[in-house]
Amino acid sequence: MAKTTLESLQWRYATKKFDATKKLSEEKLSILKESFNLTATSYGLQPLKMVVVSTSEIKQKLVPLTMHQPQVNDASHVFVICTEAGMSSERIKEYFDLVETTRNTERSILAPFETFLINDFSEKSEEAINIWMAKQAYLALGNLLTVCALEEIDSCPIEGFEPKKYDKLLQLTEKGLQSVLVLAVGYRADDDLFSTLEKVRKGVDNVIIDF
Numbered sequence: 087m088a089k090t091t092l093e094s095l096q097w098r099y100a101t102k103k104f105d106a107t108k109k110l111s112e113e114k115l116s117i118l119k120e121s122f123n124l125t126a127t128s129y130g131l132q133p134l135k136m137v138v139v140s141t142s143e144i145k146q147k148l149v150p151l152t153m154h155q156p157q158v159n160d161a162s163h164v165f166v167i168c169t170e171a172g173m174s175s176e177r178i179k180e181y182f183d184l185v186e187t188t189r190n191t192e193r194s195i196l197a198p199f200e201t202f203l204i205n206d207f208s209e210k211s212e213e214a215i216n217i218w219m220a221k222q223a224y225l226a227l228g229n230l231l232t233v234c235a236l237e238e239i240d241s242c243p244i245e246g247f248e249p250k251k252y253d254k255l256l257q258l259t260e261k262g263l264q265s266v267l268v269l270a271v272g273y274r275a276d277d278d279l280f281s282t283l284e285k286v287r288k289g290v291d292n293v294i295i296d297f
Contacts, residue, residue, distance in 0.1 A: 091236070096285060098235035101242045101270070103278035104160040110272065114239060115163065118271065121233040122165075125226040129203060131181055133173060133219050134226055135263055137166040137256055147255055152247040152268065161242070162272035166252060167226055168263040169219035172212070175204045223266040230269055244268040 089097065110118075115138075122136050139145055140163050152158045170177070182200045186193055207215065227243055234241040245267065252258070252265040274281050 089238075094235040094238070095232070097238070098231065098241070099280060099283075099285065101157065101240040101272075101274050101278060102280045103275040104157055104162070104240065104242075104270065104272040105275040106160040108273040109162045110239065114237060117237060118165075118230060118233060118239070121229060122167075122226055125229040127222045127225060128218065130185075131173070131178070131203075132222075133170045133177075134222055135168050135170070135261075136226070137168060137258070137265075139164040139166065139256075144255070148247075148252070151251045151255065152244060155244065155246065157242045157244070157270040158268070160272070160275075161270035163270075165230070165269040165271060166256065166258075166265050167223045167267040167269065168258055168265050169216070169223055171262045171264060173207045173215055173219075175208065178203050178207065220266050227267050227269060230271075234271060239271055240274045242270045244270060 119136070119138070122134075123132075125132075125134075127134065139148065142159075145159050145161070145164055148158045148164060149155070158164055178200065182193070182196050185191060185196060210218075231241055231243060233239075247265075247268050249265045252268075253263070256265070258265060
């Protein structure tokens with residue numbers, strides 16, 4: 087019998103030890119890629135890209151740049167969630183080109199919102215835009231963690247890494263990208279002690295405020 091949503095979330099944990107012999111199928115990998123693409127983002131602008139690392143050579147090089155965490159080497163795949171460098175008016179226009187084509191909507195209907203976004207982002211500082219983009223990356227991470235749980239794929243979100251060195255190794259700067267978050271995915275090792283531990287969470291009554 088398939089797990090319920092809550093059972094899947096109970097099953098999920100930050101995997102500390104992956105079974106390096108087990109790899110995601112192309113079907114599972116495709117589901118995660120599509121899920122990343124379907125993630126909700128502010129205004130629908132999708133200022134994100136995801137680098138999928140599968141080769142052992144690159145994963146090994148990432149280990150010392152990730153506080154020597156073994157998950158990066160042993161996971162089936164390593165996802166590097168990246169933000170785009172800036173939000174130019176051209177990128178906003180490209181988004182509305184896509185909306186116009188996809189929904190067959192007249193540009194005149196979209197124009198007020200398009201103009202608003204162009205003006206809004208032109209007034210924001212680089213720091214403010216970077217903070218906004220990082221928030222979108224966390225939305226994608228949360229979505230991927232949930233989908234992994236539902237698909238019985240183990241995962242470990244990682245913030246402890248050196249972004250600039252990741253950017254250099256993966257040639258992200260040349261692509262107009264900067265790394266923000268890392269997610270290792272694969273299948274837990276049978277001897278990962280943490281997979282047997284009870285999940286520690288506050289009671290629902292302590293985190294939910296009903297009005």
